[in-house]
Amino acid sequence: MAISAAPFATFLIVGPTCFFLGILFGNFPYDYNVIWTTPPAVEGLIDPREPYYQILETHLKFIHASPPLISRILHIVMGTGLLGFMLKLYKMSESNMLFDGASLVLYMIGVIVYITNIVKGLRIVTEGKYGETMAQYSEGDVIGREDSLKVLAASDTILALVLVGVLILQAGQWYAQKKEAAEIEEIEKQDQEEKKTRKGKESKKKQ
Numbered sequence: 001m002a003i004s005a006a007p008f009a010t011f012l013i014v015g016p017t018c019f020f021l022g023i024l025f026g027n028f029p030y031d032y033n034v035i036w037t038t039p040p041a042v043e044g045l046i047d048p049r050e051p052y053y054q055i056l057e058t059h060l061k062f063i064h065a066s067p068p069l070i071s072r073i074l075h076i077v078m079g080t081g082l083l084g085f086m087l088k089l090y091k092m093s094e095s096n097m098l099f100d101g102a103s104l105v106l107y108m109i110g111v112i113v114y115i116t117n118i119v120k121g122l123r124i125v126t127e128g129k130y131g132e133t134m135a136q137y138s139e140g141d142v143i144g145r146e147d148s149l150k151v152l153a154a155s156d157t158i159l160a161l162v163l164v165g166v167l168i169l170q171a172g173q174w175y176a177q178k179k180e181a182a183e184i185e186e187i188e189k190q191d192q193e194e195k196k197t198r199k200g201k202e203s204k205k206k207q
Contacts, residue, residue: 012084013103014170016077017163020110024160030056031153049146056149057125064122078114081107099173103166110162117155124148 033039033052041048085104089096124130130145143151 006088009084009087010170010174012080012087013107014167016081016084017107017166017170019077021160021163021167024156024163027059027156030059031156034153035150035157047146053146053149056153057145060122060125060149060152064126078111099169099176103169106162106165106169110159110166113155113158113162117151118159121148121152121155125152 030052034049034056039048039052042051047053085100085107088100089104125148130148131143
């Protein structure tokens with residue numbers, strides 16, 4: 001069951017996953033007062049979240065204006081995780097189908113959320129055209145500035161949950177493989193003891 005490349009491939013999956021979780025943890029202070037709690041009312045402000053909207057908006061603009069090297073490193077790390085899945089699923093076993101298959105599904109959900117919500121949202125925030133982009137595609141309700149920022153903050157939470165799921169599945173696979181290896185070792189020991197017992201009985205009969 002064990003594959004020689006499995007430990008290295010697992011490292012290629014777990015490493016990028018933890019890397020992205022670290023980025024999301026860094027964003028959590030900006031997201032906290034936007035979607036997770038209602039800040040205390042401030043005199044003169046209709047919406048107590050307004051200062052935090054501005055902080056988050058400035059933060060997102062700063063991220064989007066970062067040098068191209070930053071996004072390239074991010075995409076390389078993302079591709080490294082996919083490479084790890086390819087290595088583990090190259091010679092597919094039952095364990096790979098269950099744990100790695102489910103992990104890959106979660107990982108791809110994270111990639112889709114990143115492309116559809118994060119990348120697109122960063123462009124909208126930078127341009128400041130919150131309602132105009134959506135108005136081109138629908139004649140219904142238009143997503144405003146506050147809702148757009150909430151969607152971006154919620155996307156961080158979704159990504160965090162998805163990536164934690166990947167780590168849990170990889171840990172579950174490691175535990176299952178370790179448990180199976182221990183059971184196989186125990187069975188082999190019992191077989192060896194039975195063989196020794198049989199040999200001892202046969203030698204006594206010959207005597």
